[in-house]
Amino acid sequence: MLQRLTIRDLAVVGRVDLGIPHGMSVITGETGAGKSILVDALSLISGGRADSGAVREGSDRTEIAAEFELSERPQARDWLVDQALDEDGGCLLRRVVRADGGSRAFINGRTASLQQMRDLSALLVEIHGQHEHQALLARTHQLELLDQFAHDASALRQVRERCARWRDLQTQIETLRSNAHSGSDLSDFLRHELKELTRADVAAERVARVEGDHRRLAHAGEILDGLTRVETLLGGDEGTNAERLLGTAYHELSRMLAMDGRLEVALSLIDAAQLQLKEALSEIRHRRDGIDLDPESLQRLEQDISRLHNLARKHRVPMSGLEAAATDISDRLAQAEGAADRLVGLEREASAALNDYERAAQELSQARRQAAATLSVQVSDLMQELGMAGGRFEIAFERVDGPPQFKGREQIEFLVTANAGMAPRALRKVASGGELARISLAIKVATIALEDTPVLVFDEVDSGIGGAVAEIVGRKLQQLGVRRQVLCVTHLAQVAACAHHHFRVSKSQVDARTESEVVELDKAARVGELARMLGGIDITAATRAAAKDLRERLRL
Numbered sequence: 001m002l003q004r005l006t007i008r009d010l011a012v013v014g015r016v017d018l019g020i021p022h023g024m025s026v027i028t029g030e031t032g033a034g035k036s037i038l039v040d041a042l043s044l045i046s047g048g049r050a051d052s053g054a055v056r057e058g059s060d061r062t063e064i065a066a067e068f069e070l071s072e073r074p075q076a077r078d079w080l081v082d083q084a085l086d087e088d089g090g091c092l093l094r095r096v097v098r099a100d101g102g103s104r105a106f107i108n109g110r111t112a113s114l115q116q117m118r119d120l121s122a123l124l125v126e127i128h129g130q131h132e133h134q135a136l137l138a139r140t141h142q143l144e145l146l147d148q149f150a151h152d153a154s155a156l157r158q159v160r161e162r163c164a165r166w167r168d169l170q171t172q173i174e175t176l177r178s179n180a181h182s183g184s185d186l187s188d189f190l191r192h193e194l195k196e197l198t199r200a201d202v203a204a205e206r207v208a209r210v211e212g213d214h215r216r217l218a219h220a221g222e223i224l225d226g227l228t229r230v231e232t233l234l235g236g237d238e239g240t241n242a243e244r245l246l247g248t249a250y251h252e253l254s255r256m257l258a259m260d261g262r263l264e265v266a267l268s269l270i271d272a273a274q275l276q277l278k279e280a281l282s283e284i285r286h287r288r289d290g291i292d293l294d295p296e297s298l299q300r301l302e303q304d305i306s307r308l309h310n311l312a313r314k315h316r317v318p319m320s321g322l323e324a325a326a327t328d329i330s331d332r333l334a335q336a337e338g339a340a341d342r343l344v345g346l347e348r349e350a351s352a353a354l355n356d357y358e359r360a361a362q363e364l365s366q367a368r369r370q371a372a373a374t375l376s377v378q379v380s381d382l383m384q385e386l387g388m389a390g391g392r393f394e395i396a397f398e399r400v401d402g403p404p405q406f407k408g409r410e411q412i413e414f415l416v417t418a419n420a421g422m423a424p425r426a427l428r429k430v431a432s433g434g435e436l437a438r439i440s441l442a443i444k445v446a447t448i449a450l451e452d453t454p455v456l457v458f459d460e461v462d463s464g465i466g467g468a469v470a471e472i473v474g475r476k477l478q479q480l481g482v483r484r485q486v487l488c489v490t491h492l493a494q495v496a497a498c499a500h501h502h503f504r505v506s507k508s509q510v511d512a513r514t515e516s517e518v519v520e521l522d523k524a525a526r527v528g529e530l531a532r533m534l535g536g537i538d539i540t541a542a543t544r545a546a547a548k549d550l551r552e553r554l555r556l
Contacts, residue, residue, distance in 0.1 A: 001485045002125070002455045004067040007041050009059035012507065012516045023500030024481025027489045027518070028529055033507045034516035035489045039127060039459045042066065042487075044095045046125055047118035052101040058513070062097040068124055073454055076123045085110055091124075093117065126453040128444065136440050137428040142414050143407060146395065149447045150371035155364040156408070162357040163404040169350040170403075176343045190333040194326060200307055202322035207308060211319070214301040227288040235281045243281070246274050354404065361409040368410070369397065375446055382442035382476075383418075387469040390420025393439070414443075438465055445476045456480060458488040466492065474498030474554060493533035493547065497554040502526045527551055 007016040012034050029035045044050055045066045055062045068091040070077050080086040087108035094106040095117070105117045136142065147156055216223070235243035253267045308319050315325045335342070372395040383391035394415040401409075415424035416439060427439065458477065465473060474495035480486050481500055490496055502521045507514060521529055527548045528539075534550070535543035 001069050001072075002066060002487075003069050004065075005038065005041060006063075006065040007037070008063040009056035010041055010044075010054060010062045010064065011037055011056060012514050013037050013518075014056065014513075014515050016518050018503070018518060018520075020485065020487070021501050022485055024478050024486040024488065024498065025501040025503060026496045026499040027487065027503045027505060028491070028496050028533060029505035030507070031491075033505045035505045036459055037505070037516065038487070038518070039129075039457055039489060042125055042457055043127060044097065045093045045117070046121035046127065047105070047114045050095070050097040050101075050103045052097075052099050054097050055099045060099050063094070065092060065094045067092050068455075073123065076120065079120055079123060080108070083107075083116060085112065085116075091120075093121065122453075124453070125455045125457060127457040127459070129459050136414070136436070136443065139411055139413060142395075142427075143412050145443065145447055146368055146371060146375065146412060149375050150367050152364075152367045152371075155360065155367050158360040159357065159364050159408050160406045162353060162360050163406050166350060166353040166357050166404050169346055169353055173343065173346050173350060176346065187333060187336045190329055190336060194329045194333060197311065197322060197326040197329070200311055200322075202308065202311065202326055204320055204323045207319050207322060210301060210304050210308065214305050217301060227284050231281065231284050231288070234277060234284070243274075243277060246270060246277060250274065357404045358409075361404070364408045365397075365410055368408075368412070372397070372412070375443075378446040379439070379442045382445060383439065385472050386438045386442055386465075387467075387472075388418050388438060391416070391418045392424055393442070394424045438469060441465075441473055441476070445480070453484075455485045455487070458486070458490075460489050460491065467494075470494035471498075471554065478554075491533070493530045493550060494554070496533060497530055497547075497550045502529065504529050 001022055002020045005016070005018045005020055007013050009015075016038075018038075027035050027038055040054070041064045044054070044062075044064050050062075068076070070089060070091050076091060077086070077089065080091065085107045090108065092106075092108050094109075095103065096106075097103040103114075105112045105114055107116065107120065136145075147153075232239070233241055235241055250267065250270050253263050253270065257263050257267060308322065311322055312319045315322065317325050376394050379393040380391065383393060396413045396415050398411045398413070399409055400411055414427040416427045416430060417424045418430070427436070470492045471494040474492070475498055477486055477488055477495065478498040478500075488495065488499070496502060502525075503518050504521055504525070505516055505518050507516045509515070527544060530547035530551055531539045531544045534547055
C-alpha cells in the first residue's frame with residue numbers, strides 16, 4: 001500500500017507531506033483548489049509525461065516521492081530484485097522534473113528509466129481519470145476489459161505466442177517463395193563461385209605459405225647481400241670482426257687468469273660466446289648458400305598471389321579469409337539446393353502452427369464467452385442500483401476470420417439499453433453522457449473487483465451523476481476500500497460521506513503567491529466540509545444537520 005506521498009513545488013502546491021491510511025480516502029475542495037494535483041503527482045511517479053509547466057512558478061524543479069509497503073505485494077518485491085533495485089524490502093519512488101523540462105527518476109535511491117518506473121508502478125497503482133469512460137467506447141478497450149475480467153492471462157499469452165510463431169514461419173515461407181523463380185540461377189552462381197575458390201586452393205595454411213615464399217623470393221637479392229655483410233662483421237680471415245675480437249679478449253683473459261682467479265667466470269662466458277658466434281656464422285652461411293635467385297619461381301608465385309588477391313577483393317575479405325568465404329558459399333549452396341525440401345518442411349510446420357493457434361484461440365473464446373455471461377449479469381445488476389431500472393448490458397461477439405491475430409478470433413461490442421423493453425444497441429451509439437458515466441462505473445466496479453493492484457485512484461469518475469446514484473457509487477467505492485487502498489477525488493458529498501478518511505484541499509495567498517495545502521479532517525471538520533459540499537456558500541444549521549446525518553448514515 002501507499003504509505004506516504006511527498007510533493008514539492010508542483011503547480012500551486014509548495015510542500016505537501018501526507019501519510020496515506022488504508023481504506024477509502026476522499027479528496028475534496030473548492031473548484032480550482034488543486035484537488036487533482038495529488039492525482040497528477042501519482043501520475044508522475046507512475047512514469048507519466050512531464051513538462052516544465054508542472055513546476056511551480058519561481059521554482060527550479062518539482063519533486064515527488066511515494067513510499068510503498070510491499071509485504072502483501074510479492075510481485076513488486078520480485079521485480080525489484082530482478083532489476084537489482086531492492087533495498088531492505090522497501091520501495092521509494094522519486095521523480096524530479098526541472099523547470100527546463102528535463103526529468104529524472106529514482107527507485108530506492110538509484111537512477112531508473114521511465115520505463116522501469118512504469119513497469120513497477122503498474123504493479124502498485126492504477127489511476128482512473130475523470131474522462132476515462134470515453135475510452136470505453138473503443139472496441140479494443142472493451143476487449144481488454146473483458147480479458148481482464150476473464151482473469152485468464154495464460155490463454156491470451158498462448159494465443160499471442162502461437163500467432164507470433166505462425167507469422168514467423170509465414171515470413172520464412174514467403175522469403176523462400178520470392179526467391180524460388182531464381183533458385184536454379186542462384187545455385188549455378190554459387191556453384192561457379194565455389195569451384196573458382198576450390199581451384200585456387202584457398203586453404204588458410206597454403207595462402208600463408210604462398211605469401212611467405214613470395215616475400216622471400218621477392219627480396220632474395222637483398223637478403224643475400226645483407227647476409228654477406230653480416231658474415232663479414234661477425235667473422236672471416238680479413239679485417240677486424242667479432243670473431244677476432246672475441247679471440248683476442250679470450251687470449252688476454254687467459255693470460256691474466258693466473259694472476260686473478262676471479263676472472264674465470266668472465267673467461268667461460270666469452271668462451272661460450274665464441275661457440276654461439278660460430279654457430280650463428282654457420283647458420284648464416286648455410287642460409288646464404290641456400291638462396292636461389294629463381295625468376296621463374298618468383299613469377300609463378302606472383303601469379304598465384306595475384307589470383308588470390310583478386311579473389312579476396314571479389315569476395316571482400318582479406319586473403320586469409322578466403323577459406324571462410326568458401327565455407328560460407330558452400331553452406332549457402334547447400335541451402336539453395338535444399339530450398340524446395342525446406343519449403344515443404346516450413347509449410348508443414350506452418351500448418352501445424354495454425355492448428356495450434358486455432359486450438360488456443362478456441363480456448364480463449366470459450367473463456368471470454370463465459371466471462372461475458374458473468375460480466376453481463378453483474379453489470380446489469382449494478383445498472384439497476386445506479387438508477388437505470390430495467391437497463392440491460394450484453395456483450396456481442398463477432399468472429400474474425402483470415403490470418404491469425406494476436407488478440408484471437410473475435411471482436412466484441414458492448415451493448416446496452418437503459419430502459420426496459422428496448423433491444424440493446426452498441427454502447428457508443430445509445431448512451432448519453434450521464435448514462436455512459438454510470439455504465440462506466442458499473443463496469444469498473446465489476447472488473448476492478450478481480451484485480452490485485454493495491455492502490456486505486458479515481459479522479460472525479462463520478463462526474464455526471466448525483467442524488468441516490470451518487471450514494472450508491474460511494475458505497476461501491478467504500479466496498480473496494482475494505483480490501484484495497486482507494487483514493488478518490490470527488491465533488492459529491494454522498495461519495496465523500498462514504499470514505500474512511502477525508503482530505504481537504506484549500507487555496508490561499510502566502511506572500512503574494514497562491515498556495516494549496518492538503519489536510520486530513522477530523523470528525524467535526526468532515527461534517528463541516530460535507531455541509532459546504534451540500535449547501536454551497538451559506539452553511540445553515542439545517543445544512544450541517546443534513547451533513548451529519550449523511551455521514552452517520554453512510555459510514556461503515
